[in-house]
Amino acid sequence: MKRAAQFYLLAGALLFTKTLCAAVRLAGVFGDHMVLQRGLPVPVWGTATPGEKVSVAFADKRVETAAELDGTWSVDLPPLAASKEGGTLMANGVAVTDVLVGEVWFLSGQSNMALPLTGPNTRFRDCAGGTLAQITHRPAVRYVQGPTHACELPRTEPIQPVEWRPFTPEHLLKAPPSAVGFYFGCALEEALDVPVGLVCVATGGTNIDAWTPHEGSSSRPALKDMAEWKYVPVSDWTKEGAYKLPIDSHAQQPGVLWNGTVHPFAPLAMRGLLWYQGERNASAGPAETVRYRSKLHALYNGWAGAFANPAMKLNVVQLCSWGKDIAVFQEEQARFVEENQNAGLVIINDLGNLNDIHPNRKALVGLRLALLALKRDYGFGHLRAESPKPTGLRSAGDVLSFHVFHAEKLYYYSPDKSVCTGFEIAGDDGVFFPAKIINAENNPAKLNFGEIRGTEICLRAKEVSAPVKVRYLHSRPWYGCVHNEADLPMGAFHLGY
Numbered sequence: 001m002k003r004a005a006q007f008y009l010l011a012g013a014l015l016f017t018k019t020l021c022a023a024v025r026l027a028g029v030f031g032d033h034m035v036l037q038r039g040l041p042v043p044v045w046g047t048a049t050p051g052e053k054v055s056v057a058f059a060d061k062r063v064e065t066a067a068e069l070d071g072t073w074s075v076d077l078p079p080l081a082a083s084k085e086g087g088t089l090m091a092n093g094v095a096v097t098d099v100l101v102g103e104v105w106f107l108s109g110q111s112n113m114a115l116p117l118t119g120p121n122t123r124f125r126d127c128a129g130g131t132l133a134q135i136t137h138r139p140a141v142r143y144v145q146g147p148t149h150a151c152e153l154p155r156t157e158p159i160q161p162v163e164w165r166p167f168t169p170e171h172l173l174k175a176p177p178s179a180v181g182f183y184f185g186c187a188l189e190e191a192l193d194v195p196v197g198l199v200c201v202a203t204g205g206t207n208i209d210a211w212t213p214h215e216g217s218s219s220r221p222a223l224k225d226m227a228e229w230k231y232v233p234v235s236d237w238t239k240e241g242a243y244k245l246p247i248d249s250h251a252q253q254p255g256v257l258w259n260g261t262v263h264p265f266a267p268l269a270m271r272g273l274l275w276y277q278g279e280r281n282a283s284a285g286p287a288e289t290v291r292y293r294s295k296l297h298a299l300y301n302g303w304a305g306a307f308a309n310p311a312m313k314l315n316v317v318q319l320c321s322w323g324k325d326i327a328v329f330q331e332e333q334a335r336f337v338e339e340n341q342n343a344g345l346v347i348i349n350d351l352g353n354l355n356d357i358h359p360n361r362k363a364l365v366g367l368r369l370a371l372l373a374l375k376r377d378y379g380f381g382h383l384r385a386e387s388p389k390p391t392g393l394r395s396a397g398d399v400l401s402f403h404v405f406h407a408e409k410l411y412y413y414s415p416d417k418s419v420c421t422g423f424e425i426a427g428d429d430g431v432f433f434p435a436k437i438i439n440a441e442n443n444p445a446k447l448n449f450g451e452i453r454g455t456e457i458c459l460r461a462k463e464v465s466a467p468v469k470v471r472y473l474h475s476r477p478w479y480g481c482v483h484n485e486a487d488l489p490m491g492a493f494h495l496g497y
Contacts, residue, residue: 216302
């Protein structure tokens with residue numbers, strides 16, 4: 001009888017312990033095969049029975065806490081060293097296996113960021129993805145391709161289970177990642193020799209407003225209308241009335257995609273955000289264009305605050321034209337980067353397609369993002385990662401010249417082998433005329449056709465006798481021709497006015 005009593009007591013104790021362990025739960029973003037950020041405190045969070053003690057362990061680190069009255073708990077693991085050897089993250093009896101430590105980046109925006117490596121849609125996929133997906137085996141690069149969901153209030157959990165997948169043919173073909181993310185992740189792992197984790201939360205046709213937390217829009221006085229927006233339920237939404245671009249549908253309301261899609265991941269430790277978006281806001285016209293720079297600041301402030309990462313990196317892909325003049329919008333993107341020391345800009349106006357908003361050559365987009373990150377964020381100071389930048393306008397007779405930073409050599413290239421287009425100059429009257437580069441090899445019969453002599457560009461137009469103003473890519477064909485020795489194109493600009 002005594003032994004039987006002891007048995008039942010022991011069984012009861014084990015059952016009680018199992019019940020307590022079952023009550024402990026990790027947040028849904030923590031899953032097998034994930035990558036944790038190296039070198040930064042690593043937040044780990046979840047739920048448990050109120051007051052329950054929770055012990056979180058990974059590698060040789062262990063941190064304890066107790067669940068709050070609402071059942072939530074969170075801890076910060078001390079900074080971790082990079083590791084390609086899969087470890088186990090434990091929260092009491094809950095285990096997440098095959099966890100690597102390296103560099104974690106988020107990718108967000110609209111359809112050009114979401115565009116997959118491969119897939120059945122012949123116009124909406126990378127041009128080389130079907131080949132690369134079959135032969136790429138980089139198991140230390142892991143990705144999450146999250147679904148998007150609009151929500152009035154911040155969600156605590158993703159709308160469906162998060163799956164971390166390695167870059168292997170099995171996954172790349174069946175669940176293709178963002179093409180931009182694919183090229184970025186492969187290049188980053190190659191250069192750093194550490195695991196890379198990518199979380200892509202992007203969807204077509206979305207504005208920046210929906211991805212911006214309320215705290216972000218509240219940080220910018222010029223965006224008071226965003227900060228004070230009154231949510232309209234989908235049942236009450238109508239396309240008729242006061243709603244117009246960029247907020248012209250239920251899922252475009254300020255903060256809704258942040259609430260339903262990104263918030264469940266915060267404050268996951270990460271290095272930064274790659275942002276490829278703007279087509280929808282640019283389509284809303286000049287009044288929206290002048291606000292976009294402030295909206296980028298709001299996006300940054302909101303994400304950096306929510307992810308508890310005040311030094312968060314934000315590398316922006318400047319839009320390329322898709323058949324309309326967006327030079328002023330491109331310049332607003334560039335000005336934001338000049339104002340934010342943690343932001344960088346990738347220019348891709350040489351990759352556009354004037355007949356398609358979705359150019360399918362995403363390799364150079366991802367590789368330029370990786371080059372920029374390696375230079376700015378990982379200390380590869382010897383790299384040339386910045387596009388040519390004009391400065392120092394001067395006039396001499398009928399020639400207008402300016403110096404170019406971020407270049408040791410310059411050249412121009414047009415796919416149809418034409419003389420460089422895109423530059424226009426004007427006199428005091430402000431009437432612009434197409435201009436030619438006069439310090440360049442302009443003979444298509446020569447092998448050095450397109451070479452620009454020196455790091456200065458000298459322009460002349462027969463219609464302008466005393467030029468004082470210059471602009472670039474403000475008129476058709478809006479195709480970036482001028483590059484530096486790293487094959488990085490010059491962006492749209494204007495000087496002298």
